[in-house]
Amino acid sequence: MLHGGKTTYGQWPEERIPRALYLDPTAAVGAARTSTLLGGVVGSRELPGQEAPHGWVVETAHRALASAGLAPGSLGGQPVPVFLAHSRGGGHGLYDAAVLAVAGQLQPYLVHGAHPNEFSHQELTDLTRKVRQSLRESFGPDFVEDPRERATHRLACAIAEALGTTEKALLVDGNCTGGLAAIELAARELSKGAPWAIAGALSYVDTVNQVLYSNSRLLSSEGCFPFAQKGNGTVISDGVVLLVLTSLERATQERLPIHGVIRGVGGANDGAAEGYMLVPNPRGHELAVRRALEQAGVAPRELGVLLAHGTGTRAGDAVEAKVFDRALKSHGEADQPASPVPVMSIKGNLGHAKEASGLANLIALLAMFESGGIPGPVHGDKPRSLLEPGGLIEVEKTARSWPAGEQPRIGGVSAIASGGQNYHAVVEDRPSPARAQALLRGTRKRSARGDEPIAIVGMAGAFAEAPDLATLWTNLLQGRRAFRRLPFGPGAPLDLDAHRFAGSASQYDERPADILRHDPLHYLLVDLARSAASKVSIERGSNIPVVVSAEHCSEYGLRQVAAARLPELEEHLQRVLRETGKDPKGVARTVRAAMKRLSGDLPELWAGSLFNLSPSFMAARIARAFDLTGPTCAIEAGGAAASMGGLEVACGRLTSREADAVFWATADRRLGVMRMADEGTLGLLSRRDAPTALDASSDGYLPGEGATVCVLRRLSDAQERGEPVLGIIRAMGSAFGTPQDHGLVSEPAMSLAIRRAWSRCDVSADALAFVECFGSGHPASDHAELAALGRTLATARARPLPIGAVMPNIGHTGAAAGAASLMKALFTLAAKQVPATVGVTTPLVGAADNLRVVTETHELKDARFAGVNAAGSGGTHYHVVLEAGPDLQVPGP
Known part of the structure; x- marks a missing residue:
């Protein structure tokens, strides 16, 4: 397709987007219409017999394994993490x-x-x-009839289930940069010892995508023409890419087919750059390119081609052209290319595959390595270039050869997203044996750093009837429940009025009218972030990443x-x-x-x-408020697993030394007709107005809402800076396993997550003061979780292990649930007392199990370490080992 100069996009079929209902070439902003039906369609011809889109990712995973020379089932039982980029709803469902x-x-x-x-x-x-x-x-x-399968995180889980892997399966929401972010996270897991990793991206276009892109004035009815004067918009398209990744050392030793080597990946946000978050800005993109080149140890003169984001919008393409020209000139004249570097984008061929667009460009680069040539323009025409003459980049006017020689062939791949997110990857051709050894020697020279403790230096949160964490802790000690009767049943809602934020719009650099057009969660998180960072030094322009744990689309979305x-x-x-x-x-x-x-x-x-659908925009909102230039993304994994998945990603950015601080946020507003219509059919909700957990009478949970923000640093850095240490994350363990009986917890997976966490720290089980359970109240899930604790930590202790759960107080707060458990655990360690799990009269375990459910406030003597469990309906499980923070102040009675 590339070398033939072909395009693959056409008109959306009627069954995807009904023409009579939605097409209006004169559609104005504010209309539920689209100005064009031009798009790139993946259909039965490409993936025969597969239901979109869950079937797409599973089928593509099997194809990826085959291309790696791996037999079906060969990854079964292995700790292979899955990172899938997606942010658009996951198709029909x-x-x-x-x-x-x-x-x-x-x-x-x-x-x-x-x-x-x-x-x-x-x-x-x-x-x-x-x-x-x-x-x-x-x-x-x-x-999709089954509400469980409608959740977008199920897309990543479907891959893990199909391959039989035992590590986490996370959905990465980086908007259009998600595919490259997934590669970055997968590469980090490989550096920590994972034998393999699966990284990929899915783009599925539906009516909502087309209508919202049309409202953003981003679409073209004529076609996609990157870096051409006639470019007037983009064409969005389906796409799915999955990559099997492993270390170069393993690939070389086992003589695996190597398609390319990822040398470096850099991410950055525009921060508080001028212009709204839909407008491209050179600041973050230039930083992303520089960070990728620096990590790769590659000079600009070594780049043979640049695969740009290149959407075909004149404003975006012009900004990107300036960024590449500056990046190539930034290292001094000796490191500049001798002649202009060709710049291109595969969007000219297949349209904008959104989340998968960065990986589509990467696949195009690998195809160029394979063919030994750089393709000419689409359709063979030579449209007038948008690029200014005299720069170090050029739009390729004719096909040229790119043979392998003494110097390795290296290319750059970019992706940009609304919300100010930017990523760039530097990729090298398959190496010769001698080149592979040279790359490996360079890698081994880098000092390997193991996991080091991560300090929480600031934290804030809001839950039902608890606008701050001090009130939450007081409520827990007093055994208060936050549930109240709502039109659709009992729940524990956040009291969140958007007009409260509109009244102080200048604090968010927004117009009051625009604030009322956005999910109020955006501004609540900004307020919580400011509170969490009130005693921490955050310099504007800092390379500080933001990771948000959230599920796709709040009730507002x-x-x-x-x-x-x-x-x-x-x-x-x-x-x-x-x-x-x-x-x-x-x-x-x-x-x-x-x-x-x-x-x-x-x-x-x-x-x-568009900002109201993807939780990645909540991360971008925090970056904008503090003018942060670190990479931003959201992590989805289903309920509490999303909390801990985001925390693990945030901690990984610190242990890899790519940043000195990270904002980790969680948010979930799930009480409303939309979410509850599904949740009520799952069989997980309690029939009582005051549910409990870990008890013989438990019959499920009630939903709640919550939001939290933590500021994280490496412990050594926090101590050196004299910042308050509120808690210490000593270790984390994750695992994947599908729960039985449509529950929330798999006993084998929870046991594995616990064992993995404790194998990574030098703390004995007897030093553990207590465990904050996931404790959903769903009978099968509670039994599975307690069985996992009994078979791991309890058997290694001399005394019964105190356990409890926060859900009976504030409900299941979705993606904020793991954070709620963690914060309760930190206050428990600081106060040296465990609040009672409310409503428990007949505990499911006792002394014979070496576990003890805390039914009355329990004093602790040597409360230094705690464990926290988290699980998600998709199958990802976490266990976190916490250490008390010496500077956490416990509120008075």
Whole structure:
């Protein structure tokens, strides 16, 4: 395709995006329409017999194994981590369910739209049911019925399940930079000793993507023309890429097929650069390129080609061209290329594969290594270049050969994302035996650093009825529960009013109107980050990364999804009302009035609506508030596992010495019609208004909401700076295993995570003061977790191990749940007392199990170490070993 100058994009098929409902070439900002249906479609021809998109990633994983010369099942039972980049909803399922949930709430809008006495109460109830049924039938067989499978983190889990691996499976949300971020995280795992790693990305385009990109004025109806004067937008496309990674040493020793060597990966955020977060800025991209070259130890003169982000938008391409020119000139004249370096983007061929776009460019680079040539322009034409003459880059006008020679062939690969995120990778051709040995000698010269303790030097949080952590701790000691009756059932909600943030808009460098168009979680996290960093030195412009643990789309984000798909709802409402035989004019009036009121209750569509879907924008918001230039991303893994997955990524950025501090945040707003419609069908919720856990009467949990932010440093650095040490992360262990009986915890996986964590620290099990359990209250999950503790830590102790759980107080706070457990554990160590697990009357374990559920506030003497468990419905499990922080102040009674 590259060397033939071909394009692969065309028109979206009707079953993906209905033309009559959504296409409007004159679509204005604010409309649930798209100005074009041009796109790149992956269909049955490319992946026959596979259901999109879960089937895509599984099938592609098997293809990747085959290309590595590995037999099916050869990674089974091995600690192989999976990192999959995705940030767009995962196909038919989550977004479809959101629209169905809104359809089920139509009755009050019909009451508003219809004339008095036009319909009876029962008729309106029946109409609402029929609209929902009609909409559901329109989704056809592609609709994902099982709520568990709708979660985006299941995409990564599906790979781990298919391969039978025993390490974590994390979804990396870096927006369009996610694929390169996944490679970076996988490479770090290899450097820590993992035998293999799977890294990849999935892009799946649906109606919501197309509508929101159209509202952002990013789409072209003519085609994608990177670095050309005629470029006027991009074309978004499907795509899936999965890479099997291992160390060069292993690949060389085992004579594996080497397609290329990743020499360096650099990430950066624009920080508080001028312009809004949708506008490309050279600051972060230039930093990412420089960091990648520095890590790789490669001079600009060694680069043979640059695979740019190159979306075909004139503003973005012009910025990127300046960045590359500056980067090539930055090392001095001796290290500059002797002639201009060709710059290109595969988007000109296949469109913008969003999350997979960086890896699509990487695959293109590997294809050039394979073929020994750099392709010419798309279609063979030579459009007028956007690049200014006299620089060190050029758009390739004709195909040229690129033969292997004495000097290794090396190329650069870039990806840029809205939200100010930037990544660059430096990749080298497959090495000769002599070259491989030279690379390995260079690697061995670097001093290997093991895991070192990580200090929490600042932390803040907000949960139901606890706007700060001091109140949370007081509530726990007093045994308070935060549940209250809500329209859709009991839960523990955050009290979060967006107008509170709009009233102080200048603090967020935003207009009040724009604040009201965004998920309030963005601004809550900024406030918590400022509180957490109040006693820490954070210099503007610092290379400080931000990692957010969150699941795709909060309740607010799903309402934004529904706003983008209102045309479908309107169509089915019209159809059902017409079937009543009522006056057509009356029907039209009712539909118009009902939809106008519904539209007003949903988030407004505008240029920044994309920010409300992907949690990576929450990380970007913190970076913008502090003017941070470290890489930003979000981690998804399902519930509490997302918390600890984000914490592990944050700690990894410190132990690798790429940064001196990291912000780690967690956030989840899950109480509302959208999420609860699914959660109620899983069989995990308690039927009581006051549930408990670890008890014979436990019957599940109630949902809650929460948000936290921690500032992390290496312990030695925190002590040297004189910053407060609130807690110390001594070790973390992770594992993957599918829970039985549709539960949340796998006993073998939890046991493995615990063993891995304790094998990484020199603490004895007898020194452990207590364990904060995941403790969901789901019977099978509690039994599995307690069995894991009994078979690992309890058997190694002389005394019974005290255990407890925070969920009966504040509910299951989703991606913030692991952080809630960790913060309770830190306060417990500091106060030397364990709060009771409320509601426990008949503990599931006792002295015979060498475990003891704390049913009354329990005093601790030598409280220095604690363990924290976390699990997610997808199958990823974590255990964290904590050490008391000497500077954590415990609030008074």
